Amino acid sequence: MKPKKVAVLDISNLEGETFKNFITDHPLSGIDFFYFQDKEITFTRSSEGASLILEENLEALQDFPLVIDFKKERKDFYEIEGSTIFVNLQGKGTLIFYGLNHQKLKEEPHLKTPHPFNCLFFRFLEYFKTSPPEMVFCNAVLSTSEEGREGQDELYNQTVALLNLSSYKKKIYKGQIAFNISMIDNPNFQRRIEEEISFFFENSFPFQIQIARSGTFFGTVIFLNIIFSKPEDRENYKEWLSKKEDFIFNLKSEGIVEAVQEGKVFVKFKEEEEKRVLGLQIYGDPLYSGMAYNLSNLTEEFFKGFFVLK
16 A cells, blocks of 8 residues: 655745644644655654655655645746645656646646635635626735745845835835835736636636735735625525634624634625625635645545545
8 A cells, every 4th residue: 555645845935834834733634744855854753763855856755645845946847936736646747736626636737736815715716616606806915925934034124124214125025015005016926816716717707806915924815795696695605604614704803813823714794785795804824724725635635536545
């Protein structure tokens, strides 16, 4: 029987660290995770003291049926932005999963994972794969965590420079991010978000989305308005949403920071006068409740179905 084990590469960045924390908080039964820094020993398994070295040629990974890679540029393997998850299958090459149990998971050999924001956003939209609404409007404010630790470091340095009335050479952001909210001036970023939504939902419903960036270290705020075909569709959606275990529903805005810090998603309903319309204010961490949640689900699904134990 092949072992159910996963290699997680380059946990030195914020994305890898977040995923490791998520798996610690939500362990997957029967699946062992081995964490690596590039070219270093960083993981010791239980009391046995067994350790693994990630060699430069990555040949050590051949023993792992599943590999999750958080290095943003690994040119020896591929060129791709953001976190990826892939598996070594003989004769099938490298397989990169896309999205929340995407229907083309077993058909496409090379698929990108969504942006962390979309991983969180899709958790509210996946209901519409079978029951599409008439329209979805979204305004979102991202934090610097979507740029990883580099984005958070730049926010910190900008804040220190601003408070000391000094200058700081920007590397990640074009404009001032500290104590500021501004629209993301990057058409490629906007295009990526929109294309992922269209691809995942196969253009089954129209949507409009605007995204801004704020000078905060983590978390995202999503203002979501959904127009349904009839009032009962709205109630069915609310009932479906209420079953998500890591969501906290509250009519007030108390406890938002605490909920997000604990890895929860805070949801506030806004009842509209029009019975076919539902407004939601959503607060969550895209890295923890989006990206890490998504990869954990895909890992579990991989060992349940796609990967046949022999």
